[in-house]
Amino acid sequence: MRLWRKLRWRIFGSHLIVVVTGVACLLLTTEIIISNRALTAIQPRLTALTQAKDAVDVELALAALQETYHNTLLFSLLIAAIGATLAGGVTSLLLTTGIIRPLQQIAQSSRRIAGGHYAERVEISDIEELDSVATNFNQMAAALEQVEQQRVALIGNVSHELRTPLTGIEGYLQGMMDGLMPSDAQTFAQMYQEVRRLRRLVDDLQALSRVEAGQIPLHLERFDLSPVVERVIKQLQPQAMAQSLTISTKCPGSVSVYADPDRSAQVLVNLIGNAIRYTPDGGNIKVTVVTSKFVEIAVQDNGQGIPPEALPYIFERFYRVDQSRSRSSGGSGIGLTISRHLAWAMGGELIATSEGEGQGSTFYFLLPKV
């Protein structure tokens, strides 16, 4: 039964049926003709041959015998040919229907998908080769459907993100026009904050589209990671001090990696910046560098943590555990998406772990070691 699922065995089987039917028809007709018609037709010829009186009679009887033999053979072959043709017709009809129907369905579904009906799927065939074509087709359709859903979601997210600062700016302008707000430095400073938020969002979006399209130029080289880690911590220290956070580092003297130094620093700024942003005042942040199969930089905080149900989505665009809180603190929810793409582009990885809400989080940034 398993063999019958394979197309090549089906084709071989159908050819075999045609041959067997032809041979069976030939044998059967010959048998029937010899046992019935042929005997009655040949008998008088043989009798005529035995009773022949001269050479002319023998010749006539032989000719008649030859004709009977010829007709019998021709008739048998004709019946065999008709039998084989019928068998060939029926088997090829069954076979081609089994092959053509799924192929037609795939052609029809691909036209519908091209027309925007991404939920379209084809039936799985009982022929193994076509079954794998149909399965791959359905997987491709599912991937396209997901891409389309992401595209729609992206437009929704971008417009939602743009709306918040725009509404703010609109409110300030309206207030000033109606004389409800003073046109002073403080109002302009608040408007400036909203404009900066817009600018950051647009920059993040541009970086995201470039990183997702693999268009960020990377300058991969061998370098010592330790000074890069120190530089990033120094850069973020004022922010940490403003929240009374302590940043401690555990890093071997020199750690050789093969990556892009600027992009590695960008990922570290995102991770340590997040640790600062999502850790309440007085908390601790630990940055540890260890070397195993990869060079692993662990950024651990004892902040608000990430609930287990949110962990799988943490690297998705615009995903924030607490939408309103992150947005008010200036987060666009794109930073980790960009960071993970950068880590991948450098042959590394970015992993998030957390024991749960209020338990702190640890992000592991892996880079290829030299």
Ligand code: ADP
């Ligand atoms: P954002 O700009 O909003 O910080 P990210 O992509 O960097 O965007 O982070 C996505 C979300 O992941 C954040 O909004 C936050 O909810 C969560 N997150 C990231 N880092 C941490 C952390 N160290 N502790 C708790 N939550 C975090």
